[in-house]
Amino acid sequence: TQLLEQSPQFLSIQEGENLTVYCNSSSVFSSLQWYRQEPGEGPVLLVTVVTGGEVKKLKRLTFQFGDARKDSSLHITAAQPGDTGLYLCAGGNTGNQFYFGTGTSLTVIP
Amino acid sequence: NAGVTQTPKFQVLKTGQSMTLQCAQDMNHEYMSWYRQDPGMGLRLIHYSVGAGITDQGEVPNGYNVSRSTTEDFPLRLLSAAPSQTSVYFCASSPRGSGNTIYFGEGSWLTVV
Numbered sequence: 001t002q003l004l005e006q007s008p009q010f011l012s013i014q015e016g017e018n019l020t021v022y023c024n025s026s027s028v029f030s031s032l033q034w035y036r037q038e039p040g041e042g043p044v045l046l047v048t049v050v051t052g053g054e055v056k057k058l059k060r061l062t063f064q065f066g067d068a069r070k071d072s073s074l075h076i077t078a079a080q081p082g083d084t085g086l087y088l089c090a091g092g093n094t095g096n097q098f099y100f101g102t103g104t105s106l107t108v109i110p
Numbered sequence: 111n112a113g114v115t116q117t118p119k120f121q122v123l124k125t126g127q128s129m130t131l132q133c134a135q136d137m138n139h140e141y142m143s144w145y146r147q148d149p150g151m152g153l154r155l156i157h158y159s160v161g162a163g164i165t166d167q168g169e170v171p172n173g174y175n176v177s178r179s180t181t182e183d184f185p186l187r188l189l190s191a192a193p194s195q196t197s198v199y200f201c202a203s204s205p206r207g208s209g210n211t212i213y214f215g216e217g218s219w220l221t222v223v
Contacts, residue, residue: 033211092209100153
């Protein structure tokens with residue numbers, strides 16, 4: 001059973017377009033993290049959100065944690081080819097265990 | 111900066127063979143874990159440890175054993191390899207505390223034939 005479902009699973013867009021990736025769960029998490037993974041490498045942390053309703057911005061990336069701490073979204077403005085990669089959300093509990101979403105594979109076409 | 115080091119990077123096993131994936135971290139992190147990554151499945155937690163001498167099962171523990179004799183090392187043992195264990199394996203570590211960054215190794219590509 002996958003605790004976290006991400007949508008869409010695959011996304012291919014043109015450079016300059018905007019996009020949103022969703023991460024949904026029926027479970028409540030104490031924190032929610034977003035990672036980006038490139039082929040042949042391990043995931044690398046982008047952001048951590050811990051408060052329901054929290055919004056964090058990282059340059060062209062905007063992350064939001066749902067009010068009930070069950071879901072999150074990642075919005076990318078004016079996507080660039082360098083944004084290409086696999087985006088993973090991960091929900092954490094107080095025991096330091098993290099459960100990862102199914103992943104969204106993003107391709108930005110120049 | 112070594113971080114999390116996994117070996118081997120690539121391995122081919124025959125069904126029924128056993129092997130150990132090694133993992134070491136030099137950041138003095140208390141929490142270590144093993145994940146497997148399969149297409150369309152994201153990362154699934156196999157086993158984790160909150161400190162030396164303490165291990166526990168994750169989502170998909172069957173067919174795997176772990177031990178944590180030191181803070182630095184967290185090996186993953188495949189007892190009798192099966193084709194269903196063909197996957198990419200990631201070791202990770204993090205400081206104790208919710209919301210802390212997880213640091214991943216570079217991955218180990220395992221094929222069971």
